[in-house]
Amino acid sequence: MGINPDRMQALAWGMASAAAGIAGALIATFYYISPTVGESLALIAFVVVAFGGFGSVPGAMVAGLLIGLIEATSAFYIGPVYQDVVVYALFVGILWVRPQGLMGERA
Numbered sequence: 001m002g003i004n005p006d007r008m009q010a011l012a013w014g015m016a017s018a019a020a021g022i023a024g025a026l027i028a029t030f031y032y033i034s035p036t037v038g039e040s041l042a043l044i045a046f047v048v049v050a051f052g053g054f055g056s057v058p059g060a061m062v063a064g065l066l067i068g069l070i071e072a073t074s075a076f077y078i079g080p081v082y083q084d085v086v087v088y089a090l091f092v093g094i095l096w097v098r099p100q101g102l103m104g105e106r107a
Helices: 005-027 039-052 057-077 080-097
Strands: none
Touching: 039 057, 039 080, 057 080
């Protein structure tokens, strides 16, 4: 087909690195900068992927939207201190009922 897979993989890595760099620069304006600033963000990202189902891109999209809405709603009604507690409790509850995630397939 004329497509060089090695070149496409290098291009994908380059684009992903550029997007991560831009995201890091933009998020630095909202958070106090320290070596551990990304831990909470990485943990929420893991929760989104596991909640949606590993290997399911539509599941991750739906889970990301749901978790965003749940965080905003719980921060409004309960308080911003407890928004992560609500998300993690819901995450554990959903995985207890459906271990493969929302849209994951049973192995």
